[in-house]
Amino acid sequence: MWLVAGASLLVALSSCATTPTPKPQVDAAALLRDNGADAAMAERVKAEFLHAWRGYREYAWGHDALQPLSKQPRDWYAQTLLMTPVDALDTMLLMGLDDEARDARELIDARLSFDQDIEVKHFEVVIRLLGGLLSSYQMTGDPKLLALADDLGTRLLPAFDSPTGLPWVNVNLRTGKTSGTESNPAEAGTLLLEYGTLSRLTGKPVYYEKAKRALVETYKRRSPIGLVGERFDVETGKWTRTDSHIGARIDSYYEYLWKCWKLFGDPDCKAMWETSIAAADRYLPEEVDGALWYGHADMSTGARGASEYGALDAFMPGLLAYSGDVARAKRLQASSFAMWNAHGIEPETWDYRRGVVVDGAWPLRPEIVESTWYLYRATGDAAYRDMGRSLFDDFVRHTRTDAGFAAISDVRTMQKADDMESFLFAETFKYFYLLFAGPATLDPQRVVLNTEAHPLRPVSPH
Template identity: 70%
Template sequence: MATRVRTEFLHAWTNYEKYAWGHDALKPLSKTPHDWYGQSLFMTPVDALDTLILMKLDDEAAKAKALIMKDLSFDRDVYVKNFEITIRLLGGLLSSYQLTNDKRLLDLADDLGNRLLPVFNSPTGLPYVYVNLKTGQVRDPKTNPAETGTLLLEFGTLSKLTAKPIYYEKAKRALVETFKRRSSIGLVGSTLNVETGAWFDPDSHISGGIDSYYEYLWKCWRLFGDKDCYEMWQASIPAINKYLAHEVGGE
């Protein structure tokens, strides 16, 4: 199975190199490149670098890393989605640094993290959806629990590796502020306003838009030993089991 997975990954990577090298992504049907924000931030190379390293695809990893080191800059006058940039670029840079110990990757992560910090400058501490990487301007106060509560693994790791507490503090506050807005039955809603903290849509579920919020409560306790995260997880699970879970085949 591992060999098959590696083969499939290499198939995808080889075609990215052939048809979309230096761009964010490959559109597989048209075999054309795609850049998320009109200019490339190397989404695929950064997001895939740790996997290339783990799979011991050394030549491919070296080529991707060289591209990143030579051409990746976050000094761009472009609005990006904080959530996506955090889990793909910030997370990718951090994990690749931890696998290689190449401080240039950590420096890029630190620069990116600093450029993302303005998203937390709302009255509630909940992050705006978009931030301009160059100017720090933010926009779009309508968000969801996944986008407010799925940041602490990356920002917390950045704090740990750079000895800069601000990243952990900002991301944890966003997680706590999301938890504080759960309903009387213990569930968070679907969409909320970061400026007022009020729910646009109080309906709850455990699909996309909410799912990773719960996931990060557990993972942040396991990774950082943060007891607050464990207590929030413990407070959330009974409500999920009672109101959102369904038995299938007696399980």
């Protein structure tokens, strides 16, 4: 077993890489030109993380999440699955918050059990809980975390037992009973990083095989022009909504095609990525008044659809930068930032042709911060740290409460909502911290972050 905390994560993880990775696109020396202002920002991010964590600790300890306005706990299901502690643990380890991490681990070790008669959403439990347990195990060596991950993986496997191999939406953790026939590329294709890592760590091929089949079956249903739709039927594999885009229900499908190649060196993933991103880059981009956006198109014809982009779509500049298309990433990030600045926080959905909000909610999403970090890593350009500082100032100004941080009901009014999702700890704070903490904290060329920002390191097959 090995123990890693704080800035030493890079060294430990770098030595374990087993798959070839592209060379960084910028000289490392450029990234290492840190300054006091950046260090001060990293400390500021850490202090605000602690503010949110202490609110959770005081008002919702042992529950899935805190409602930051009413100061009441909230659980996803009839019994808690400790969403916030599991999601937050690896962020605390990265930040060097050893006391808080110890308390979270003790709570998880003592109270987290998956032997519960509850039906859970497969996708969300995989990215948040399975991903969080695996990353925290790799960072601490705590065998209880791996045992929990293996137990959870076993209980979730019946989700793949559909006629097509595409996973059911829901699965009962005790009985294995499944439900939910209408799914989508994101929920079917955003599983291999977690199950694949579990497979490598436990020596159980079934995890990798089931999750990869789900990804391949999704890819096989692409149209003749290479696009996927928004929804399909798990039992028949037929599309029920053929709108294609990079937003909700599709987004992380693209992300995992690339990241599964990065983490596992699986040539099938690379081939699927190359075909899929070529189609997306051909049919989805749209120029409006000199700005680049990714909109909607019909998956079969490529005919232009809605001009909608939003908080979830804002992950795409980061993925483009990570995969080497930095020029396009810069332009799309500029559009994301313009969308954010229109009201001081980005909306869930923005009509970029009309320049108006379609859905004004903002549940503390991380994607624009994620892209800012990837672009900083790809370019070394301090402008992206300046962008991140502006994002962080707005985030704190508009969402901070006495007990934590509250989602926004509508960015046009900045009215708060009584919700603080666990991904605030796993993703939003983590990406802000990584942006300012310096490149030695975590190297995305050697460590792959899942869609919930849980860092996973390569593991040699048994």
